[in-house]
Amino acid sequence: MFYILEGDQRAPLSPADNLQLTRWRLSTFWVMLIGYVGYYICRGNLSAALPLLELEFGYSNTQLALIGSLSELAYAAGKFINGPMADRIGGRKIFLVGMAGAVFWNIIFSLSASLTAFIVIWCCCRYFLSMGWGGLTKTIGNWYSAERNGTVMGLISVNFQFGGVVATLFAGLLVFLGVAWQGLFIYPAMVLTLILIWSYFGSRARPDDVIPGALAGASGGTGESRKNQLANYGGDEQPSVSTILRTLLGMPIYRQLLVFSFLTTLLRAVFIFWTPKFLFDLGLGASAAILQSAIFPLLGVIGTVFIGWYTDHYARHGDRARMMWIMLAMLIICLLAISLLSAAEEPNFNLILFFLGASGFFLLGPYSMSSGCLTLDIAGAKGAGSCTGILDGIGYIGASIATFGAGVMSEYLGWSQVFLTLSGFAVISTLSAWFMSRGFQKIGRAASVA
Secondary structure, eight states: OEEEEETTEEEEOOHHHHHHHHHHHHHHHHHHHHHHHHHHHTTTHHHHHHHHHHHHHOOOHHHHHHHHHHHHHHHHHHHHHHHHHHHHHOHHHHHHHHHHHHHHHHHHHHTOOSHHHHHHHHHHHHHHHTHHHHHHHHHHHHHSOGGGHHHHHHHHTHHHHHHHHHHHHHHHHHHHTTOOTTHHHHHHHHHHHHHHHHHHHHOOSSGGGTSTTEEESOSSSOSOOTTTOOOOOTTOSSOOHHHHHHHHHTOHHHHHHHHHHHHHHHHHHHHHHHHHHHHHHHTOOHHHHHHHTTHHHHHHHHHHHHHHHHHHHHOGGGOTHHHHHHHHHHHHHHHHHHHHHHTSSSOOHHHHHHHHHHHHHHHHHHHHHHTTHHHHHHHTGGGHHHHHHHHHHHHHHHHHHHHHHHHHHHHHTOHHHHHHHHHHHHHHHHHHHHHHHHHHHHHHHHHHHO
16 A cells, blocks of 8 residues: 655555556566566676686686675675665666666676786676665665565565576576677676666656655554664654664664674675586586576575565564574584585585575575565665665675685685585574574564563
8 A cells, every 4th residue: 555644644545546556566576676687697697607717718716716706895895885875866776777887897898808807897897786786675665665574575585596596597508508708798788788678667766756745555654663663763754874874883783683794695605606616616517517506596585485474474573583593503504514525526416406405595595684674674765775785785795705715715625625614604693693583582572562
């Protein structure tokens, strides 16, 4: 339902207006979902191209790690800048600009032929790619009421898991068809160009752009639910970025979420960047390694939808973090199993793929909550861009360290030691989510007493 504020009261809209807004909300939802899949088509292609770049230029894992690690830093910087920017200029605008930049820099990457050029160009590309999630979260927050955060963000978060699947399968198909490494960047740019054109015409930033004064939510009452929005900006129509940041950083639960984001983004980055090369190094061919690495984000899609649905229906006291730490505890077992299996003289690829898929389920579900549903739970639509920008910025600093460290460690100590180390970070992530769970329970009990 949608409404218009009349003084301090919410007045319902006519059925015809509600129908028009519902259609635009659905269209915008699909633009954000498919549009961010497009982002990943022009992002996940690099990890798929790693085996080909090694064959073409003779790069070592340490050299390839430089591309990944430094571009993760550029991505982190972009998150810090572009997340708050989405709150200032609007989520839809920055979402579309990010797409255009990704198309341009993918094409430039395909025209390059040196390690230095690859690093600089991919850093530029990742800066523009950093605009996507903050713009998406801001836009979705404008179109849906707070009570639907878990389900809506669980569904919309499928895009970056499914985007990883699509990017990997698309690149694997291109390699299978004999396309040179340049094609792994040209063809995705062409696809994203078509998505960009559709996204421009098929979306609106907020209900007010369709019917002046319209807002999302149920009629009767004012303000966002305190159960679902924890930040209090003092009642401003649209608070300044400094007000948003000051409010968020003053909240203990948000500071805990920053730690959690650092740890889980670190873990995810190693899987996303290195899985095709990991399978290639173990003995699979380039095409097979790329295609089979899709098992990780594919199972992550299921984990993301599951945790969003489950926590909307069964989280006590608004504690979504309880299921997060339970799933992360299972991730520890998966990482230890991969470490053990990859150390064997003749690795069992079927078991390795099973545990890679399970890792996607148990990691990407909890990961998706930090910059998705929990962002809107804590910050609401008004502060969604800044909230996710800071979260992801901190997270991708960890990702930069992990991407480089995993590349160097794999070259000198082997992949078994990489996954053994990751299991240690998974233990810390589990503890971080457990402490967050206690924080949410405390907030929930205090709210129920009040």
